[in-house]
Amino acid sequence: MINKKNLLIISPIILSLFFLGGLYIGANLDYLVSNPTDPGFKKLKQVYKELTQNYLNKDDIIFKKAEYGAIKGFVDSINDQYTYFMEPDETKDFLDSINGSFEGIGAEVGLNEDKQIIVIAPLEGTPAQKAGLLPQDIILTINETSTAGMTLEKGVSLIKGKKGTVVNLTIKRENEKEPIIILIERGLIKIPVLKLNIINNSIAHIKLFNFNENASEEFNKVAQQILSLGIDKIILDLRYNPGGILQEAVEIGSWFIEKGKIIASEQYSDGTLKNYNSLGNGQLANLNLVVLINKGSASASEILAGALFDHNKAPLVGETTFGKGTVQVLKNFNDGSTLRVTVSKWLLPKGTSINKEGVKPTILIKMDKIPKNDKQDLQLQKAIEILTK
Template structure:
């Protein structure tokens, strides 16, 4: 039928038709929109090349986490601290309507992000819709190289250790384990594990990082499109199984972060402090196509050990703490609440 339609258009359409590649890409996108899944998406070759940078732990763009809402709008979940998006005043909850004059409303998630990203030093103009503003407005952002140090660790007051994991790359478990051992050697008697603004990463790393803090049991359950189910276990005998623990999460905590935090919460290993997480509990399998484009297909969903769905729901912290917009620079109410909990036990 598609071939028949193309033949009719070729013979009868009044006006010039786009080239075959453009027509094919448009047909593919139209097909995928019927699936009602923003994470199953087609990515053109130049944008696919940009996404492949993620494996390196750094990328070039504006420095913000985003999500595609059910109504087709791209929403800023959180601008990353100190990065260009925050510098120009972009806020959590802002809606990106267009990029350099191209509407992204209804566009696939990865394609929209690919338009926002670009070489460091170049500028991109975003049309922003903001609650409370009557009209959309334009913001020009100078892109930068966004380097995400995988692990940051230090000792805080009262012998409380702190580890921030920014991404589940292929070194995550090794780095978290090394940081934890160093803090224990310094006499840490409690630990804050910070997964805020961590967008996720590799499944095997999520399972192994979770295992560091959990004794024998289940970390996560995967159910695929054919009805198959697989449980991912943790084993007894790891470094972080007994140290008093708090996990920090927020709206930028997604995917692998939610797997780890959900397991820790379900198994009553620690409390979660912060804000509702993003709610990305699906698994995408990338297919590299012959022309350099890529098709990402949702093949499975994640569930917590207590069989709770993450997807579209997110994780609700045991103790909810927001960070008001007028919070003085350098203050972190969520971290302070975690320290209070570990120090006072409530």
């Protein structure tokens, strides 16, 4: 459990931070079918009885596999791309991916509404970014294996691999007529937090790559450095930031938003709201600020950008964000399997839901590929223009 913090979650290759506490339930197939809580389970019980009593090769029945299959079928029937069941091996692979460093390509992936595996964001300095993967790229094949009907966990396991090996991805990209083949050499992935660059001795450009459990601590150091230098102009760059821990976003937002003001609200299925308010640092509240966003900005980064805009703290430059506005928790079972389940959705301070809609920029500037340098970065150059005019 990570200090009982609420988390914003996206399915990962390399990064997702979950609420890791949970419910330990010793479920098994026999219990499930003999104690149905809904009439729909009666047929499952009948099928179970028929197979165990009359199937020719009863010894071939693997009950654990049958249990997992029944659970996955039930979960998949909900048709929520963020709610799914993971077997023990899949759970282990997932947990290994959030321990700071691992071997792979360094991209965050998820499922879209059509259950296709898509790129959410390539991370800074990783093989995925260097190879040219972009947010919203749809992965059609992995090493020539079609991803049609493939689970996210299976896709992740195929993309991951040892440093120095190569993965072959065929992707479908917006505005491209033909699929694109991208070869990526896997490497050792170290998850960065942020990077500070001082532009023209007058503008602090903060690239915030994620909201892991060290993000606010690292941001505090950078904020103190900015204040000590007397800089009064900030570009907060949330592009390609796939999210993370909500509390980290709240603490960072508290540098810009006055104490007590709402940064985000969590709405549950019964309509009740839980507000997350600024903690009131506010030392950067009166500085000139521009926020950069794009299609790779998701979850906690969308909430922070939306909160800053709702409180009139900054214009938003770039493209509409990913639109991931629901909350998942991870429920642990005693055999090592887990259930990831959507429990609520996020609202911005003015009550707007970002789910499937994203946060729209106040100044739209599209970029079809990652720029090679700052001069080619049209979104960054626009932010500099706003702060210097």
